[in-house]
Amino acid sequence: MAQIRTFDRRRLIFQQDDPCPGLFIVGEGLVKVYNLAAGGKEHVLHLVEPGGTFAEVAAIGGFDCPASAEAMEPTICALLPLEPFKRVLAEDHGLCLGLLTGMAKWVRHFVGLMEDIVLRDALGRVAHYLLDTSGGRSDQIALPAMKKDLASHLNLTSETLSRTLRRLTESDLIDLLDGRHIRIKDAEGLRSVADGMFPES
Amino acid sequence: MAQIRTFDRRRLIFQQDDPCPGLFIVGEGLVKVYNLAAGGKEHVLHLVEPGGTFAEVAAIGGFDCPASAEAMEPTICALLPLEPFKRVLAEDHGLCLGLLTGMAKWVRHFVGLMEDIVLRDALGRVAHYLLDTSGGRSDQIALPAMKKDLASHLNLTSETLSRTLRRLTESDLIDLLDGRHIRIKDAEGLRSVADGMFPES
DNA sequence: CCGCCGCCTTGATCTGGATCAAATCCCCGT
DNA sequence: ACGGGGATTTGATCCAGATCAAGGCGGCGG
Numbered sequence: 001m002a003q004i005r006t007f008d009r010r011r012l013i014f015q016q017d018d019p020c021p022g023l024f025i026v027g028e029g030l031v032k033v034y035n036l037a038a039g040g041k042e043h044v045l046h047l048v049e050p051g052g053t054f055a056e057v058a059a060i061g062g063f064d065c066p067a068s069a070e071a072m073e074p075t076i077c078a079l080l081p082l083e084p085f086k087r088v089l090a091e092d093h094g095l096c097l098g099l100l101t102g103m104a105k106w107v108r109h110f111v112g113l114m115e116d117i118v119l120r121d122a123l124g125r126v127a128h129y130l131l132d133t134s135g136g137r138s139d140q141i142a143l144p145a146m147k148k149d150l151a152s153h154l155n156l157t158s159e160t161l162s163r164t165l166r167r168l169t170e171s172d173l174i175d176l177l178d179g180r181h182i183r184i185k186d187a188e189g190l191r192s193v194a195d196g197m198f199p200e201s
Numbered sequence: 202m203a204q205i206r207t208f209d210r211r212r213l214i215f216q217q218d219d220p221c222p223g224l225f226i227v228g229e230g231l232v233k234v235y236n237l238a239a240g241g242k243e244h245v246l247h248l249v250e251p252g253g254t255f256a257e258v259a260a261i262g263g264f265d266c267p268a269s270a271e272a273m274e275p276t277i278c279a280l281l282p283l284e285p286f287k288r289v290l291a292e293d294h295g296l297c298l299g300l301l302t303g304m305a306k307w308v309r310h311f312v313g314l315m316e317d318i319v320l321r322d323a324l325g326r327v328a329h330y331l332l333d334t335s336g337g338r339s340d341q342i343a344l345p346a347m348k349k350d351l352a353s354h355l356n357l358t359s360e361t362l363s364r365t366l367r368r369l370t371e372s373d374l375i376d377l378l379d380g381r382h383i384r385i386k387d388a389e390g391l392r393s394v395a396d397g398m399f400p401e402s
Numbered sequence: 403c404c405g406c407c408g409c410c411t412t413g414a415t416c417t418g419g420a421t422c423a424a425a426t427c428c429c430c431g432t
Numbered sequence: 433a434c435g436g437g438g439a440t441t442t443g444a445t446c447c448a449g450a451t452c453a454a455g456g457c458g459g460c461g462g
Contacts, residue, residue, distance in 0.1 A: 035312075035316050035319075035320060036320075037320035037321070037397065038320075038396050038397030039397055041320055043315075043316065043319045043320055045312070045315075057305045057308050057309060057312075058305075058309075060301055060302060060304075060305040061302055061305030061306050061308075061309060062302065062305075063305075063306075063309065066309050066312050066313070067312070089298070089301075090298070093294045093297065096294065096297045096298060096301060097290070097291070097297060099301060100261055100290075100297060100300060100301055100304070101261060101262055101263065103261075103301070103304055103305070103308070104258050104259075104261040104262030104263075104264075104304070105262050105264075106308075107258050107262075107304070107307075107308055107311070108258060108259075108262060108264065108267050110308070110311065110312075110315075111246070111258075111267050111268070111311075112267070113315075114244075114246075114311075114314075114315055114318075115236050115244065117315075117318065117319065118236075118244045118318065118356050119236060119237075119238035119239075119242055119244055120238070121448075121449090122448075122449070146409070146410095147409080147410070148409075148410085155319050156449080156450095157449075157450060157451080158409085158410070158411090159410090159411080159412085159449090159450080159451085160448090160449060160450075162410065162411055162412080163411085163412080163449095166411085166412090179409090179410075179457090179458085195239050196238065196239030196240055322418075322419090323418075323419070347439070347440095348439075348440070349439070349440085357419080357420095358419075358420060358421080359439080359440070359441090360419090360420080360421085360440090360441080360442085361418090361419055361420075363440065363441055363442080364419095364441085364442080367441085367442090380427090380428080380439085380440080
């Protein structure tokens, strides 16, 4: 029922205000979902990794795409077109319930991002992002994308992100392993920075 | 099946991290849904007028309240407690579909707010808010709440909101009728300010 | 292996909006 | 009407983070 779609690196998948083509599920690669301001500034709403979906909200709500999407790496997606999706949705109550709770979780995550941007300063945002991304699982974090895109996600410039990571390193809260990997040295301390404390050193 | 609940002015309805009591529907009054930062700064997520609902997301997703809610005026709500709500939801496919599209619209509105906060400056945010609130219907706008709460919703201070409204007035784009009412004089011009143009005068 | 181009870091400066500080205004209860 | 307390306006100053400006560092194609 679904189609397979492949996209080269830097390929635009859809643009803001395009009619919604359906529900995408990422199989491989990385997709950046973002908005553009009049002046050209970009805000990265969501970085979608394999297993994630995008364009669900527009597909369900029946309106045009509220953002643009671009493949950041060679990417393979399954696309479930709008009509069959709506048909299945109208029949399958279990699916409907599942989507509802999935959407609720997604909204909550999104409210969290908004809170970060509005209520935390740069240091707090980065600290909170690192804790969230590590998931408490491991103290080893692989950044999902280029730093400039992470910075945009957190509504920072890449310069500020760079300086902020340096500050956290100098306070012995994290280690910068290489450009793409970070180790959390002091999760406790990082948590207090995320909650507005000033790092000691 | 639902209970009626009344709240005095300034009465806290629930706090962030409380277990979700269920789905609220406002009958009369005004409810402020907001988050607090560590340092005490407040962000108004949503101002709920009669006919609106709140706490839906937590009720559906089954997690704790992601924000706090306070009655801004004497307020009457219907509260549909969690258990009966879940029971109905599990049985009624039509309701489930309705909630799903309602939630999608809400997410979209919310993405719009995020876009505003991240991609527009103070002038653009206020101009866009005024256009959105008028709905193109009438050129007469009744502000739903105190200016300091509107300012917080747009991630501004009340001082900046005040100055911004003055600038728009001096550019002949709006008229300040009284503390609670604004008339749009030049919707065209306001739109271009919202899209990043500098007001002429 | 080399060269190039784009990302990342670091430093210097600038600025929009926050913060601090007064007046006023306005609503509401007495 | 009167008084009081919070809301709003207005002015002066401050500051976190943006912007501007160089280097430095990879990674990839040839």
